[in-house]
Structures are given as structure tokens and as C-alpha cells.
Amino acid sequence: MxxxxxxxxxxxxxxxxxxxxxxxxxxxxxxxxxxxxxxxxxxxxxxxxxxxxxxxHDRSSRPHHQPRRSPATVEEHVVRLRHEHRIGPVRLAARCGIAPSTAHRILVRHNLPALATLDRATGEPVRRYERARPGELVHIDVKKLGRIPDGGGHKVLGRAAGRKNRTGTGLAYLHTALDDHSRLAYTEDLPDEKAATCAAFLTRATAWFAAHGISVERVLTDNAWAYTKNTWRDTCRNLGIQPRWTRPWRPQTNGKVERFHRTLLEEWAYIRPYTSDRERQAAFPDWLDWYNYHRPHTGIDGHTPASRVTNLPGQHT
Structure with missing residues (x-):
């Protein structure tokens, strides 16, 4: 029809x-x-x-003759520039002397995907994957976040006063473990990212996932100093977990937890001005509960992370 x-x-x-x-x-x-x-x-x-x-059957509405279609030489130039420089329709149009809409049509005609779907380093389409069951792979990473001084930072006091008030506030190290299949997340605010701290976080994260019916089989981290030491390896061995590492200079491999941290910043850390770090931390448990149990996740067809874990929604009150 x-x-x-x-x-x-x-x-x-x-x-x-x-x-x-x-x-x-x-x-x-x-x-x-x-x-x-x-x-x-x-x-x-x-x-x-x-x-x-x-x-x-329906016929294509495309005309048999298109006298105003861009010449083949122009199309070849657009395609070549796209492959060489990986730029979008607006910049292609400026270089080739055509309209951005024309450049876009040429890209579509030659089946060239949007830049957002390509790997920045190679220009190849990003290969997305997803583990078949919860616990098969857990992504772990640390996000550094500036702490808010009492009285508020620059968003509350303005740039000048905020700069004076932030002296000595330090950094928050948000350690996150995120399940690849369900996107269920566990996060702690810790004072550093040393090997012993990371190993202790893994132990607590594994216990938290176990309480939610998930047995962690593998963990994927980047090549930060703490994750390459024997402390980390020994902890993984004691917990029966296989440690895995991303390729150097390839953060996309651990992209799911990287994307979670971006969501965390947009929807919790920077969502409104806070007057102290304690106020922001007090808002975090409710936000994480919202993320795990109520927030539709576009990466899993609009479902919530909890809905992908056996019986987990029924256990939540």
C-alpha cells in the first residue's frame, strides 16, 4: 500500500x-x-x-530526464572532498560553489552516510555491538568533575566571584560500571583514581550487580595506570572476572560508559546551578534511580535499563 x-x-x-x-x-x-x-x-x-x-506496483516518481541535475564532474568533486576531508554539506557547498541542499542530495545519491555515524579517525562506519545477556561485559571508566564550593560556583555567583570562591575545592572522581546489554549503571563519587580505589570500586560494583541478578563475567576499561597494575588483575581474578582493555587511543571502544557520563553531566551535574557540592551529591541518587528504572534509553529502543534485566522492574519499589 x-x-x-x-x-x-x-x-x-x-x-x-x-x-x-x-x-x-x-x-x-x-x-x-x-x-x-x-x-x-x-x-x-x-x-x-x-x-x-x-x-x-507503485512506480518511482523520479523524472526520466533531469536537465538541471549537477554535472558528473561536480558530483565527483563533492564525493572526493568528502572522502579526503570528511566535511559536511555546508562546507562542501562552499568549496564546490553549489547549494548545501545540492551537496546533501549528492551525498545521499552516492550512499554516503552522515558524519555522525562515522569513525573520526578512519572515516569508516562505526561498528556497533551489544552483548547478548546482562553481565557478559561491564564497561568501567572514571569521570573527573570539579567540586562546587560552599555558596556556589560561577553559575550562581558569576565568573569573577565564582573564580575566587573555587580555590581548593578539588575534583570529584565519578567511577562508573555500566552493563553493556542492559545499560544498567552503578556510580560512586570517590576521592581519587588510584589502583586500590579502582579495585575496591570493582568489588562493590560486582556485589551491586549480583544483588540485581547480574553475574559479571568481563570488565572493559581503558589503559589508565590503575587498570594495568597487579592490584586490578588480582581483584579480577579473585572475583572470577576476565579483565579486558581498549585499544590505545580508541575511547570509542568504551563508548557506552563514555556516553553515560555525557548524559550524567547534561541531566544531573549541569542541569541547574547548585550552591554546594553536598547539594549536587544529594540529588544524584534520585537521578541514577530515574536513569536505571524510568528514563527511556534511545540506545535500547526506548526501553529502560531495568527492563532488560530479568525481573528487575518487579523488584523495584
Whole structure:
């Protein structure tokens, strides 16, 4: 069916055409029987005479001749610049002397995907993956976040006063463990990212996932100093977990937890001005509960992370 209000499917068109061509019905009688206009009935009968049953399908609306289409040399230039410099339609248009909409149509015509779907380093489409079950792989990373001094930072006091008030506030180290399949997340605010701190976090995160019915099998981290020491390896071995590491200079491999940290900053850390670090930390448990149990996640078709864990939504109150 062409669209939701189309009166005839290809099968209905074939029936109408056979009534007119094979059975000899008048076109007007067939139009009344199938509740379409006289013109529509005549069109499908004519196509049936010309092409038989295959003519009952929709035809492309693209014109046979496009005299104003961009010359082949221009299209080749656009495609070459896209491959060489990985730039979008606006910049391509400026270089080639065409409209941005024309550059966009050329990219679509040559099946070149949007830049957002490409790997920045290689220009190849990003290969996305997802583990088949919860616990098969857990991503771990640390996000550093400036602490808010009592009285507020620059968002509350302004730039000048905020700069004076921030002296000695230090950094918050947000350690996060995120399940690859469900996107269920566990985060702690810790004072540093030393090897012993990271190992202790892994122990607590593993226990938290176990309490939610998830047995951690593998952990994926970057190549930070703390994750390459024997403390980390020994902790993984004691917990029965296989440690994995990303390729150097390839943060995309651990992209799920990187994306979670971006969401965390946008929806919790920077969502409103806070007057102290204690106020911001007090708001975090509610936000994490919202993320795990109530927030639709676009990476898993709008479901919540908890909905992908066996019976977890029923355990939540």
C-alpha cells in the first residue's frame, strides 16, 4: 500500500484491472465497485494491459530526464572532498560553489552516510555491538568533575566571584560500571583514581550487580595506570572476572560508559546551578534511580535499563 489512506493495495488494483480487462466490466462500474474514481480505475486497467500483474506496483516518481541535475564532474568533486576531508554539506557547498541542499542530495545519491555515524579517525562506519545477556561485559571508566564550593560556583555567583570562591575545592572522581546489554549503571563519587580505589570500586560494583541478578563475567576499561597494575588483575581474578582493555587511543571502544557520563553531566551535574557540592551529591541518587528504572534509553529502543534485566522492574519499589 502506497500510504495509509490508499484505497487499493497492489492486490486490489489487480482485481479491479482484471474485472475491466478480463471480464469486460465497464470502467465506471469497476470504479463504483472498488470505490475509486473513474480516472483511477482507468489508470490501473491501462497498466494491466501494458505490463500485466507486474504493472500493479507503485512506480518511482523520479523524472526520466533531469536537465538541471549537477554535472558528473561536480558530483565527483563533492564525493572526493568528502572522502579526503570528511566535511559536511555546508562546507562542501562552499568549496564546490553549489547549494548545501545540492551537496546533501549528492551525498545521499552516492550512499554516503552522515558524519555522525562515522569513525573520526578512519572515516569508516562505526561498528556497533551489544552483548547478548546482562553481565557478559561491564564497561568501567572514571569521570573527573570539579567540586562546587560552599555558596556556589560561577553559575550562581558569576565568573569573577565564582573564580575566587573555587580555590581548593578539588575534583570529584565519578567511577562508573555500566552493563553493556542492559545499560544498567552503578556510580560512586570517590576521592581519587588510584589502583586500590579502582579495585575496591570493582568489588562493590560486582556485589551491586549480583544483588540485581547480574553475574559479571568481563570488565572493559581503558589503559589508565590503575587498570594495568597487579592490584586490578588480582581483584579480577579473585572475583572470577576476565579483565579486558581498549585499544590505545580508541575511547570509542568504551563508548557506552563514555556516553553515560555525557548524559550524567547534561541531566544531573549541569542541569541547574547548585550552591554546594553536598547539594549536587544529594540529588544524584534520585537521578541514577530515574536513569536505571524510568528514563527511556534511545540506545535500547526506548526501553529502560531495568527492563532488560530479568525481573528487575518487579523488584523495584
Amino acid at each position: 502506497s500510504h495509509r489512506n490508499a484505497p487499493l493495495t497492489p492486490t486490489g488494483r489487480l482485481r479491479l484491472a482484471r474485472c475491466v480487462v478480463d471480464d469486460g466490466w465497464p470502467v465506471r462500474r469497476a470504479a463504483e465497485r472498488f470505490q475509486v474514481s473513474h480516472t483511477t480505475a482507468a489508470r490501473w486497467a491501462g497498466r494491466y494491459r501494458q505490463a500485466g500483474p507486474e504493472g500493479m
